[in-house]
Amino acid sequence: MPVLYDNKLSRNGYKIRLLAAHAGLKLDRVEIDILKGESRTAAFVSKNVAGRIPVLELEDGTVLAESNAILFYLAQGTDFWPATPLEQTDVLRWMFFEQNSIECSIGTARFWKKLGRDQQRADAFAHRMEASLDGLSTLDSHLAERQWAAAGRFTIADMALYGYVSVAPDAGIDLSDFPAVSAWLRRIEALPGHVSPEPMVGVA
Template structure:
């Protein structure tokens, strides 16, 4: 049994829920609201000193963190991360792209708009985040003009990683109208077997906003 500690509205956490569901792997989900400080408790930090979600724990007590590393481990030996060393390295390159060039802008813009009050000073960074996010989307659009997937010839973990926050980019103020290849890819992902949607901010998270958004 795999125990997943995650925040359901987080794309990094939803990646694991989606992959495990599509792999038809049994797992236990433990909801950890990182926006309410639940990743900073002594009990959680004892398992993950970095104080972030997601995290998985095996029955023997072993712990693994970082969403894309967890996906690689889960997908090992499955069609979701297939091919020779070169093909698998291509998948890894998209996973690194997602964490370095995509998630820091598209996901952060979503968080600021959905989890911070209108008078938050963090909102001043939204124009720059959108500029950098659109740069990442342009790279994805260029790839998808000639390739249907990011994981090689078929859907896999690179697609799951990039879908998580691209699928809710509108929450961060990103208009995908100028990216027809991305929009078609998003629809292809949604048509994969056992696909599940990611929920938006919880009622509790919204209620913590000093000023409603």
């Protein structure tokens, strides 16, 4: 069975757990304590040179890294990856958008706020917040016209985006300012097969 190196606090890891739940995929899960530096050991860096989770190790020892690349691999042959190149391109578009405009802004702002670093690094935090609101505003305009992010159906683009958009309130963002995003979050949560992540415990 493939092994997912993961951390219960990580929304990048949660994206993979969400796809596994929807697609009925079985994965072994190994908890990596990123706050104790377990993703930065020589052994772990030999799996992912970036020293980060999530990492998926296949049964033949092949190692995959980057949450959205892992989603792409695991979604092959499922309903969550469309068949035509144009639809696939649409899904990839929103997965790249997620990494560029959501994950590194909302994800970082949320983490700093949880660790109290938002006060220590006020300027950098303000910059991340501005980028977060910009990303959410773009997504809100997009979703005002459609039910799902890409390809006219629920895909790994929605799963990738859901990971960090759904925890924007942890960063101090009021999602009621983004009504189309809020309605889309509720649509995803109402899907059969939806699983909630662990709450963000263990971080003050």
